[in-house]
Amino acid sequence: MKIMSIVGARPQFVKEAIVQHELNKVEGINEIVVHTGQHYDENMSGSFFETLSMRKPDYNLGLSGGSHGKMTGEMLIAVEELMIKESPELVILYGDTNSTLAGALAAAKLKIEVAHIEAGLRQHPKDMPEEINRVLTDRISKYLFVPSEWGMRNLEAEGIREGVHFTGDVMYDIFLKMKPTFDENYHLELGLESGKYIVMTMHRDFNVDDAEILTEILKGVGRIAKEMPIVFTIHPRTKARIEEFKLNSMLKDMIVIPPIDYLKLMGLTQHAYAAITDSGGYQKETYFSGKKALVLMPDTSWIELVNEGINVLVNGDDIYDAFKGLKTGDFKENIYGSGDAAKRIVDIISKNI
Ligand code: UD1
Secondary structure, three states, X not given: OEEEEEEOOHHHHHHHHHHHHHHOOOOOOEEEEEEOOOOOOHHHOHHHHHHOOOOOOOEEOOXXXXXXXXXXXXHHHHXXXXXXXXXXXXXXXXXXXXXXXXXXXXXXXXXXXXXXXOXXXXXXXXXXXXXXXXXXXXHOOOEEEEOOHHHHHHHHHOOOOOOEEEOOOHHHHHHHHHHHHOOOOHHHHOOOOOOOOEEEEOOOHHHHOOHHHHHHHHHHHHHHHOOOOEEEEOOHHHHHHHHHOOOHHHHOOOEEEOOOOHHHHHHHHHXXXXXXXXXXXHHHHHHHOOOEEEEOOOOOOXXXXXXXXXXXXXXXXXXXXXXXOOOOOOOOOOOOOOOOHHHHHHHHHHHOO
16 A cells, blocks of 8 residues: 655644654555755754654655745645556545645646544634634545544544544654653753743744744743743744844743754653743643643644643733743643554554555
8 A cells, every 4th residue: 555644844843753753664655755945944844754763755855935825826736746647545644734735736626535643623713814824624534543632622623533543642752752862951951940940932834924922922921031041942934033123132041942852852841840822732742741831722623631730821911920920730642542543543454554
């Protein structure tokens, strides 16, 4: 069976790593990996293939940047050509990026089956690009692999029942697999004391593309930085906006570093006090690490963590108070399965060869 996996953005490399590992174990499966090129900086892309011991992609389309329509459209054209050339029987897609939607559309229109890993998640604002991508991808997928109970309920509420499988979250699998290799000394290289710093990531359009909102967030975070060191691993989009809006001086109390690879970020997180993030993936990886996160979002597709009192949804106005109110405490375990999601997914796929 020929399978085409399509990845393009940072979190997708992490998910593909563990699924690829399981696919390799099955005789008769031939996987082709396509990288759309959406993320291209070495530390947003190449480093993941190395640190997670993945094969280099069979194709790299080099398509990135531009408006969402342009990016998605160019990917659609290019992946369709590849699908026609390679004739896969199944296309595997991850999450909610423009690469996901482009792959799903191209495959569905060629009547190639689509498997969506991380299906069923929903969140506000409904007009955020990721929400549009995931809703549409779910609609045209034959296999919907769902990471959480809440995802199952979302699909049920939308009347999507066929092909739906609860598997748990592949990001938990890879977290467990790679844990012994996390760079547990990285905080020392940054001069930080274990348990006494915060890790921050931020890149969502609704947080960084509006000067007023971004200023409010940096103001709130700046107050926290006066009390506890913040390591801000800065995404290219955020860096560009901060420069464009001339807000660089607001970062003066933070330790600003470029994006870092998976093993460094996870190592840093193991020793952190807590995290500040608007990343879908990272707000769970903090939970896997036994840390709390202040989530810079009006809503989240990982709402269980908020309901369990582990993560807190915040904005620029209330982030400081939320930081002061953080309590350490026991975490409910195994919210996202038992670390065998990739195996379950590959079992289901291979039964249908
Ligand atoms: C994308 C995903 C988001 C995911 C995030 C992870 C969509 C709609 N969103 O958002 O779900 O959480 O990836 O990081 O697909 N850039 C670089 N170098 C790079 C990558 C990007 O300079 O290696 C620049 C791009 O040119 C662009 C900006 O950063 O100007 C944003 O990148 P883009 O891929 O559009 O979306 P993300 O914000 O990264």
